[in-house]
Every structure is written in structure tokens, then in C-alpha cells.
Amino acid sequence: MIYSRAASGDADELVCVEYLDGEPISYLTERAGARLRELARLAVVLPTTTRTIEQYRRIALPGGPFRYAVTSNGGNVLVDGEPDAAWRARAGREAAAGGAGLAEVRAELLRRIDDSWVLKFREADDLFCYLVVNVAAMPAGFLAEWDGWCRAHGWGASQQGRKIYAMPQAVCKSVAVAEVRRRLVEEGELAADAPLLAAGDGALDAELLASADFAVRPRHGELEELGWTSPNLVLTESRGADAGAEMVEWFHTGVRASAATAAKRLAG
Structure with missing residues (x-):
């Protein structure tokens, strides 16, 4: 939904929705914000992101505040802006049971990198870690080799722009989204047969997109480079911030279609 100015493409009328140290860093189009x-x-x-809790809280997303949000790639569920401790503990247990611990992954990763091409190394919410890299200087084959080691130890590696993530396979967005959906149905806020519509552009979004009733992805990003598709998936026509606006319109169309179907069922 949001983009750096450089990644926004040719989109006009951008609105800043994220600041870091007083500097504007993320945008969407006015049209996307209004819709x-x-x-x-x-x-x-349901905002759903690989961002940490701290990084998510920097965003002033139009339409908020939202009752629920999923951060940390599914490792955290926020309820009224605060992390659900029970869900976080569960995610930690499942990550620990699924393979190597964060300390082991960190040690192996640090052994493989150097500051000639790595700009930053970060651990995120005590769940996973990532690099910020100079893509042009990154050694050929690094990502494939690192992903191979990760998958043998219950993790996976993924590149999104300048960031390379190492993520436990047990921590995923689709599981957290399913939990929030269960709660909403239980609370009476959502019909049990309400469809799930999802959007995403990175490999860490693929499982969520595949699990949704209907999904959309833009014609840019990691999934575009991988040529990833699914029977329930449609693609935008545009790229950059204009694709973000197009995806919001797609959500509107899906919501209207769902409402029309429900009305016909009740009338019949």
C-alpha cells in the first residue's frame, strides 16, 4: 500500500504517511488514501506486514486506527495497538520447535557477510533478522546459498528490495490472519462465510495470498520477479504507488460483490 518516493514511479499527488526522525519516507496516492x-x-x-511493531507504529494509514493489525510477519497480533502477549508466546514456541534458534541463525549469517556490501544487520522483535544491503555489491549466489542453509534449519530467506530477511518457517502471515478472522467471527463482527481478500508483493506474502479467497498483487516486487501466480490471483495493470491505488479499488469491487451476493442469499 505504501512506497518510498523512489519506488512510487510516475504517480502524482502523493501523501506522506510515514516519517522517520522527522523525515518523510513513505507515501501513497491521494486517491488510494481516500478510497x-x-x-x-x-x-x-486488517493491516498485515513484515514490519516490526515499532516500524508499523510509524505509519499513519488512512482509515485507522484499526482494531487489529498483524506485524512481524505474523509473529505479533496487535489489538487496539498493543501486542497480544499470548499470541507472541505461541509464535515464539512454534518458531523454536520448528528449527534453529535466532542466536544460531544470527551467528551463521554474520559468518557469511561483511561490510563491503552489508549496510545494516537487524534483529526484529526477537523473532527474525534481516540485512540492508548494497544490491549491486552483493556476492552472486549469496541469497540462494543462504536460503539453502535456512531451509535446512527450519527457516527461509527472502529478498525485498535492499532487505534480505531470514524468517522462521513457522512464523507466517496467513496463520495470524486466520486467528484474527476467527476472533472477528466469534465476536460477531464478521460473518462466518465472509470472504478473505488479500494483497501483497513479496515472497513472504505468497502463503497469505494463496490462502485467501481472492488475491491481488502488483506488477512489481519480488513475486513479479519470481513470476509467482495462484488460481485465485489477479494482477494490477500499473506499477508503483498507482498499483497501490489500483489494489484499493480492487478491494472495493470485491466488497461490493460480496455484499451483493449476501443480499441475494438473504432475499432468496
Whole structure:
């Protein structure tokens, strides 16, 4: 939904929705912002991201605040802005049972990198880690080799722009989204047969997109480079921030279609 100015492409009328140390860093189009506010009044909107809790809290997403949000690639569920401790503990247990611990992964990763091409190394919410790299200087074959080691130890590696993530396979967005959906149905906020619509552009989004009833991805990003597809998937026509606006419109279309189907069922 949001983009750096450089990644926004040819989109006009950008609105800043994230600042870091007082500097604007992330944007969406005015059209996307207005339609996202409308969407939040029509349907349950669940922000879902690989960002840490701290990074997510920097974003002033139109239509918010949102009752629920998923951060840390599914490792955290936020309820009214605060992390659900029980869910975080569960994610930690499943990650620990699924393979190597974060300390082992960190040690192996640090053994493989150097500052000639790595700009930053970060651990995120005590769940996973990632690098910020100079892509042009990154050794050929690094990602494939690192992913091979990760997968043999219950993790996976993924590149999104300048960031390379190492993520436990047990921590994924689809599981956290399913949990929030269960709670919403239980609370009476969502019909049991309400469809799930999802959007994403990175390999860490693929499982969520595949699990949704309907999914959309833009014609840019890691999944585009991989040529990833799914029977329930459609692609945008545009790229950059304009693709973000196009995806919000796609959500609107899906919500209207779902409402029409429900109305016909009730009338019949």
C-alpha cells in the first residue's frame, strides 16, 4: 500500500504517511488514501506486514486506527495497538520447535557477510533478522546459498528490495490472519462465510495470498520477479504507488460483490 518516493514511479499527488526522525519516507496516492478510508467504513481492514511493531507504529494509514493489525510477519497480533502477549508466546514456541534458534541463525549469517556490501544487520522483535544491503555489491549466489542453509534449519530467506530477511518457517502471515478472522467471527463482527481478500508483493506474502479467497498483487516486487501466480490471483495493470491505488479499488469491487451476493442469499 505504501512506497518510498523512489519506488512510487510516475504517480502524482502523493501523501506522506510515514516519517522517520522527522523525515518523510513513505507515501501513497491521494486517491488510494481516500478510497482506503471509505473501505474501512465498509469492511474489516486488517493491516498485515513484515514490519516490526515499532516500524508499523510509524505509519499513519488512512482509515485507522484499526482494531487489529498483524506485524512481524505474523509473529505479533496487535489489538487496539498493543501486542497480544499470548499470541507472541505461541509464535515464539512454534518458531523454536520448528528449527534453529535466532542466536544460531544470527551467528551463521554474520559468518557469511561483511561490510563491503552489508549496510545494516537487524534483529526484529526477537523473532527474525534481516540485512540492508548494497544490491549491486552483493556476492552472486549469496541469497540462494543462504536460503539453502535456512531451509535446512527450519527457516527461509527472502529478498525485498535492499532487505534480505531470514524468517522462521513457522512464523507466517496467513496463520495470524486466520486467528484474527476467527476472533472477528466469534465476536460477531464478521460473518462466518465472509470472504478473505488479500494483497501483497513479496515472497513472504505468497502463503497469505494463496490462502485467501481472492488475491491481488502488483506488477512489481519480488513475486513479479519470481513470476509467482495462484488460481485465485489477479494482477494490477500499473506499477508503483498507482498499483497501490489500483489494489484499493480492487478491494472495493470485491466488497461490493460480496455484499451483493449476501443480499441475494438473504432475499432468496
